[in-house]
Amino acid sequence: xxxxFEDSSLFDLFRMxxxxxxxxxxxxxxxxxxxxxxxxxxxxxxxxxxxxxxAARIVGLDLIVGLTHAMEDRFVAAQGGRALDSAEIDxxxxxxxxxxxxxxxxxxxxxxxxxxNAAAIDACAAGLHGHPSTSAQDTQAxxxxxxxxxxxAESVAPGSEEPPRIRPDTSPxxxxxxxxxxxxxxxxxxxxDDEKSDRDIFSQQGQEERATRERTVRxxxxxxxxxxxxSAEALVSARQLASWGDVLDRNHRxxxxxxxxxxxxxxxxxxxxxxxGELERQVAVLxxxxxxxxxxTRANERTxxxxxxxxxxxxLRPFHEGITGVAxxxxxxxxxxxxxxxxxxxxxxxxxxxxxxxxxxxPISHLVTNAIDHGIELPAQRAAAGKPAEAHLRLHAGHENxxxxxxxxxxxxxxxPEKIRERVIRRNLAPPETIPGLSEAELLxxxxxxxxxxxxxxxxxxxxxxxxxxxxxxxxxAGGAVTASSNLGTGTVFxxxxxxxxxxIRVIRILADGELFxxxxxxxxxxxxxxxxxxxEKPVVRWNDRMFPVIVLASILGLDVQPLPKRPVPLLFSxxxxxxxxxxxxxxxxxxxxxxxxxxxxxxxxxxxxxxNGFPLLILDMDDLVQTAAGRPDLxxxxxxxxxxxxxxxxxDDSHTVREMERRLLVRSGYTVSTAQNGQEAWNLxxxxxxDLLISDVDMPQMNGIELVTRVRGNPRLARxxxxxxxxxxxxxxxxxxxxxxxxxxxxxxxxxxxxxxxAVVDLVGEAASAPPGDGN
Amino acid sequence: xxxxxxxxxxxxxxxPGYRDELQVLMAPEHAKPAPRRGSVLLFQLGPLRLALPTRxxxxxxxxxxxxxxxxRSGTVLLGLVAFRGEILPCxxxxxxxxVAQTETGAARMLILQESPGRLWAVPIDAVxxxxxxSEHLSQPPTPLLPHWLSGSFDDDSGVFHLLDDDNLFRQxxxxxx
Numbered sequence: 001x002x003x004x005f006e007d008s009s010l011f012d013l014f015r016m017x018x019x020x021x022x023x024x025x026x027x028x029x030x031x032x033x034x035x036x037x038x039x040x041x042x043x044x045x046x047x048x049x050x051x052x053x054x055a056a057r058i059v060g061l062d063l064i065v066g067l068t069h070a071m072e073d074r075f076v077a078a079q080g081g082r083a084l085d086s087a088e089i090d091x092x093x094x095x096x097x098x099x100x101x102x103x104x105x106x107x108x109x110x111x112x113x114x115x116x117n118a119a120a121i122d123a124c125a126a127g128l129h130g131h132p133s134t135s136a137q138d139t140q141a142x143x144x145x146x147x148x149x150x151x152x153a154e155s156v157a158p159g160s161e162e163p164p165r166i167r168p169d170t171s172p173x174x175x176x177x178x179x180x181x182x183x184x185x186x187x188x189x190x191x192x193d194d195e196k197s198d199r200d201i202f203s204q205q206g207q208e209e210r211a212t213r214e215r216t217v218r219x220x221x222x223x224x225x226x227x228x229x230x231s232a233e234a235l236v237s238a239r240q241l242a243s244w245g246d247v248l249d250r251n252h253r254x255x256x257x258x259x260x261x262x263x264x265x266x267x268x269x270x271x272x273x274x275x276x277g278e279l280e281r282q283v284a285v286l287x288x289x290x291x292x293x294x295x296x297t298r299a300n301e302r303t304x305x306x307x308x309x310x311x312x313x314x315x316l317r318p319f320h321e322g323i324t325g326v327a328x329x330x331x332x333x334x335x336x337x338x339x340x341x342x343x344x345x346x347x348x349x350x351x352x353x354x355x356x357x358x359x360x361x362x363p364i365s366h367l368v369t370n371a372i373d374h375g376i377e378l379p380a381q382r383a384a385a386g387k388p389a390e391a392h393l394r395l396h397a398g399h400e401n402x403x404x405x406x407x408x409x410x411x412x413x414x415x416x417p418e419k420i421r422e423r424v425i426r427r428n429l430a431p432p433e434t435i436p437g438l439s440e441a442e443l444l445x446x447x448x449x450x451x452x453x454x455x456x457x458x459x460x461x462x463x464x465x466x467x468x469x470x471x472x473x474x475x476x477x478a479g480g481a482v483t484a485s486s487n488l489g490t491g492t493v494f495x496x497x498x499x500x501x502x503x504x505i506r507v508i509r510i511l512a513d514g515e516l517f518x519x520x521x522x523x524x525x526x527x528x529x530x531x532x533x534x535x536x537e538k539p540v541v542r543w544n545d546r547m548f549p550v551i552v553l554a555s556i557l558g559l560d561v562q563p564l565p566k567r568p569v570p571l572l573f574s575x576x577x578x579x580x581x582x583x584x585x586x587x588x589x590x591x592x593x594x595x596x597x598x599x600x601x602x603x604x605x606x607x608x609x610x611x612x613n614g615f616p617l618l619i620l621d622m623d624d625l626v627q628t629a630a631g632r633p634d635l636x637x638x639x640x641x642x643x644x645x646x647x648x649x650x651x652x653d654d655s656h657t658v659r660e661m662e663r664r665l666l667v668r669s670g671y672t673v674s675t676a677q678n679g680q681e682a683w684n685l686x687x688x689x690x691x692d693l694l695i696s697d698v699d700m701p702q703m704n705g706i707e708l709v710t711r712v713r714g715n716p717r718l719a720r721x722x723x724x725x726x727x728x729x730x731x732x733x734x735x736x737x738x739x740x741x742x743x744x745x746x747x748x749x750x751x752x753x754x755x756x757x758x759x760a761v762v763d764l765v766g767e768a769a770s771a772p773p774g775d776g777n
Numbered sequence: 778x779x780x781x782x783x784x785x786x787x788x789x790x791x792x793p794g795y796r797d798e799l800q801v802l803m804a805p806e807h808a809k810p811a812p813r814r815g816s817v818l819l820f821q822l823g824p825l826r827l828a829l830p831t832r833x834x835x836x837x838x839x840x841x842x843x844x845x846x847x848x849r850s851g852t853v854l855l856g857l858v859a860f861r862g863e864i865l866p867c868x869x870x871x872x873x874x875x876v877a878q879t880e881t882g883a884a885r886m887l888i889l890q891e892s893p894g895r896l897w898a899v900p901i902d903a904v905x906x907x908x909x910x911s912e913h914l915s916q917p918p919t920p921l922l923p924h925w926l927s928g929s930f931d932d933d934s935g936v937f938h939l940l941d942d943d944n945l946f947r948q949x950x951x952x953x954x
Contacts, residue, residue: 515845557847596857596866598895598953603848608857608864616844616857616864 011110013657015103016470017055021048022099025071025092033089039079043701046075047654050699052099054728054749055657063114064102067095067121070128091127098124219314227314230307237300244296247289255282312504315355319397319406320348322357322364329365330393333372340379340390341372347397352404356498359478360406363471367408367494368393370468375412375492385489387411399500403522404480406496415486417443423452444484448472476623479505481522497522505592507619509585510572513559516617518590518609519572523622527584529568539564541571541578548578551629557604557620575626588612592619600684603628631674647692647765648672652682652708653726654700658749662695662726662757669758670768679703683711686718692765698727698738706741713742722764726757819905819937820887823876826905828930828937829889829945835896836860836888837904843867853952858898860888867898868949874925891946908932 028045049072056064071092078084084092098121105113219227258278265271327343334341352360371393376382379389394409420443424430429446430438446452450469471494475482480498499505499522507518508527532539532550539550550571555561556579564580571578590609595602606621649671653659656677663673674691676682680703682696694712698705705725712718723745725738730748738746745760817828818837843856850856858867867886886898927939 559845559847593864596864598950599846599849599854599866602846605847610859610862610864613842614859614862615842616859618844618846618857 011059011107013660014055014059014061017655017657018052018099018103021052022096022103024048025096029089029092029096032084033086042075042079046072046079047699047701049075050728051655051657054653054655057749058657058661061102061110061114063118063121064099067098067125070125071095074128088128091124095121095124095128223310223314227307227310230303230310233303234300234307237296237303240296244289244293247285251282251285251289254278258282313351315353316351316500317354317357318348319350319352319357319360320345322352322360323395325361326364326368326395329368330372333369334376337372338378339372339376341376341393342390344392344394345396346394350397350399350404351500352397352498353500356404356478356480356500359474363474363482363496364395364406364408366468366471368395371408371410371412371492375410375414377413381413385413404498404500406498407493408496409491409493411491414488414490414492415444415447415484416488417486420444420446427452441483441485444486447484448482479520479522504589505619506587507590508572508587509617510553510570511582511585512557513554513561514582515559516585516611516615517553517557518588518617518619519574519622520606520619521587523574524572525575526573528571528573530571530578531566531568532564532580536563543573543578548573548576549629550578550580551625553579553581553625556625556628574622575629577626577629579625579629590617590619600680603684646670646672646768648674648690649693649695649761649765650674650676650682650685650691651695652676652679652700652705653697654678655697658697665754665757666761669761671761671765679705679708682708686712686721687715691721693722693724693761695724695726695761698725698729698734706737709738709741709743724760724764726752816907816909817937817939818887818907819932821902821905822871822874823902825874825876826935826937828908828939829887829942830939831907833889833891833942833946834887835890837885837901838888838898840884840886840900849953853949855900858886860896860898863896865896865898866953867900868953870899870901870945870949873945873948873952889942889946891950897946897949905934 025045025048028041028048031041032045049068053065053068053072056062056068074084074088074092098117101117102110102113255278258275261271261278262275323345326345330341330343376391376393377385377387382389382391392411394407396407396409398405417440421435421438424435424438424443424446425432429449429452447468448471452469472482475496475498478498480496482494482496484492484494486492506521508521508524509516509518511517526543528543530541530543532541534540540547541550542548550564552561552564553572569580570582570584571580573579588611590611592607593609595605595608604621604625605618606624607619609617609619611617649666651659651662651666651673652675653662654677659675659677663675666673674685674689676685678700679696682694683703685691686694694709696705696708703711705727709723709725712721712723723743725743725746726749727734727738727746728749729735730750735746735748744764747757747760816831818831818834819826819828821827838860840858843858845851845856846854853868853873855867855869857864859865865888884902885904886900887904889897889899891897925940925944927941929936929938931937
C-alpha cells in the first residue's frame, strides 16, 4: 500500500467507487454477452475501468491498476471493432468478482488478500492483454471455465465409482469456435464523416433520453380493467359537455330573438309580455342547466379523482417487497457478531411507490447492520444491564399525514451524546464555544456527516462513518429525510420520512422576484414572518433562540433582488438558513416531472410540474440551495481572513476518489475548492460562478476535458481563466492536444506528485495564504 | 390457348430483333423529376421574413406563460412553456440570430420538432402561411445571416429566407446546454 495518502478514508472512497463501477461493469458485460449492448455501454464500461484504475492507483493497489488497465485496453480495442468473445467476457466477470471481493476486505487484510490472489489476477490481466498465461496454474485460475473443468476432474476421489472425466482437448485446432459478441463499434462503420458523426451524437443522445423515459410498469388485469372502465366513464362525462353546449346555444339564440323582438316592438304591450314570458322561460332553462352542469362537474371531478388514484395505485407495492433481504441480514450479522436479535417487522403491507421501494433496501440494511453492530450489546452485557439476552429490533412502516414513515428501533445501548460531543470537538466540526450548548437532537445530526463515527475501531460491518451519511444521501435522493433519536441505555430509533409516491408531492408555493416556485414540504422546517435584524449585508433572524442567516431566495436563484423591507418578511426555514421570499401563495399537491435533460443540472431546481392552469412550475431543490448558501463567501468562515478570499478552484474528474484526493490536497493548502463530475457539470458551474482556476481530467462522460477547455477559451469571460489538465493520458500527442486546447499545465496522473501539482497551482493562482497574484501589497 | 401453349409463352426463344428494340426503348435518359423541397412555413421574426420546412414545425400556439429558469433564462433560453401537457424549453431564435423582435413582443410560438420527442418552443411575431418552397433558392441577399440560411426565395408577398434547420437545432442545443 502506498504511504503517500495516510488518510484511511480514501480507501473507503475506493470501496464506494469500486462498488459503483463494478455494478456498471457487470451490468454492461451481461448486456454485451446477451447482444443487447450499444456503443454507449462499451463506452461506459471503458470509463468504469478507467475510473477504477485511477482510484486503485491513488490507494496504491498496483495489482488492481494492472487488472483494470488491461480491462480498459480491451474495451478500447472492442470499441475499435475487436469484439469480445464469451471467454473474454467470463474473464472480465471474474475480474469484477475480485473487485467485489476486495470491497469487502478489511483494510488491514488487503495486503494479504492481494498476495493470495496476485498470480490469478496477473494471469487474468495477461489474458485480457492477449498474452498467454505463464503457468498452467495461472491459466486455470484465470480462466474460470478451465478452472471448473480442472476442479471437476480432480473432484473425483480415489476409489469413486464414477469414472474420471477426461479433460477436453484444448488444442487450437480442436477448440470449439468461440461465440463472438457483436461489436457495437461495427454499427458505425461507414459513418465516419465529421458532420455525420456530429449528428449521430445528437441523435444518440435523443435515443438514450427516450430509452430512459420508456420504463415499464406491470399492472394486474383487474386493475387494468378498472382503469379502462374509469376511462370510459371519463369519456362519457366529456361527451355530456357537448350536449350542454347545444342547450346553451339554443338558450342563447332564444334570448337573442326575444331581445330583437323587444327592440322591434318596444311599444307593444303584447310584444313586451311575450318577451317577458320568453325570458322567464329561458331563465328557468338556464337555472336547470346550471344545476345539471354543477352536478356534472362534481361527477367529472369524482371520476377524474378515482382515475388518478387508480393509476397512482398501479405504482404502489407492499413494503415487504422492498426488504426481502433484511431478515437474512439480521440473522447473518447477529450470528457473526455473537449477538442474539429478534427482528419484528410491522406494516409489511404498507403501500409504497415502486420507485421509493427500489431505494429502500440499501439504507434500511445500513441501519439494521449499524443497530446490530453499534447499538445492540452482547448477551452478557445485556444480562448485566438487566435486559433480556435476546435483543429486539423493530422495523415499522406506516403512513402518517400523507407520508411514508419507516422506523428502525433497537433496544440496545443507545448513543452517548457526550461521545458525539467529544468527537465534534476533536474533529473541530463546530466552534468550541457553541459545542456545550448543542442539544441532544443537534448532536445526533453530526452522525450524518461524512466520515463521522463514534467508534474508535472499524470493522467490516461498520464504524467507518460512511454508513449514516450514505443512508441520508439515499433517503434524500428519494425525496425524504432521516432523523435519529436515542436514549442512553435503552435504545436508538432512526426515522425515515419519505413521500408515499415520488409522482406527487406536497409543496408550498411561493413567489420570488414575481415568479411562482414550489418548495417540497418535506424540505421546509418552519415558515414565519419575521423582521430581519443586524447588518444589512448579512441579515439574520432569531427563531427558537437560534440565529439564522437570511438569504433572499431570488438572489440565490440568480433573479433580480429587491432590498429586504423594514418589516416582517415571509421566511422559509430550511437547513439552518431562513430564505426570504416575496410572498407565500398556498399549499398544493403537484405531480412531479423530471426536468428536461437538455437543460442539464439547473442549480437550485430539482424538478418541474404543471399547475392547475396548465402553466409550468419549477420545484426547488432546497438541499442544493442550502449548500449554495453555506458556500457563499459572505456567510462562511473564509471571510474571517479579511477582504481577500482564498482562490476558488474548480476540480473536475469523473472518479470521486481522484476528485476527493485533489480536493483534500488543495483544501489542506488553504484553497477553496468546488468539484464537478464531468465537463458538462463544470461548464454549468463555470458559467454561473467565479473561479480562479480550473483543474480538469480529460476522459469524462458527457463532455470531455479537451472540449471543456476549448469552450472555456472560447468564452470571453472565461478566456483568461488558468487551467491545469490532470490526466492519465501521457503520450506526447495527448499533452499537445491539451496544451493546444488552451491548458496552462498538462500533468499526468501516472507520475503524480503532490509537490509538482501544488507548485503548478501556486504558479497560476498564488499561495492560498498570501495575497492574490498581481496584488502588489 | 392450350395449357401447353400457356406454359411455353415465356419459355419460347427470343423473337428476332427483340433485344435491339428493347435497347432503343430504354436508351433515352428520362428527365429526372425536379427536386422538391417540400412545403415550408413562413413566419415573421422582427424585421425578418423567415421560413422553416414544415417537417420540423409541429404546431403554432399562443404564448401563455413562460416560466423563467433560475440561472439560465435571459439568454437564448427564455424559460419553460407548456404545450399539450408537456413542458418544453422555450428559446429565442431572435436572440440566437441577433435580430430585434417587434415592440409588441412575441404573440405566438412555433413548436419545432428536432426529432421525435425532442421539441422546442420558439416565440415568433406572426405566422404568415404555408407554401411549397421554390425549387431554386437564390443566395441570401442579406449578408447578416448567411450561415443560418439555406437560401432565399421569392414569394408573392416578397422575399423569404429559408433557415437551415440542422444548424438551427445544433445551435439551440449548444446555446441552452
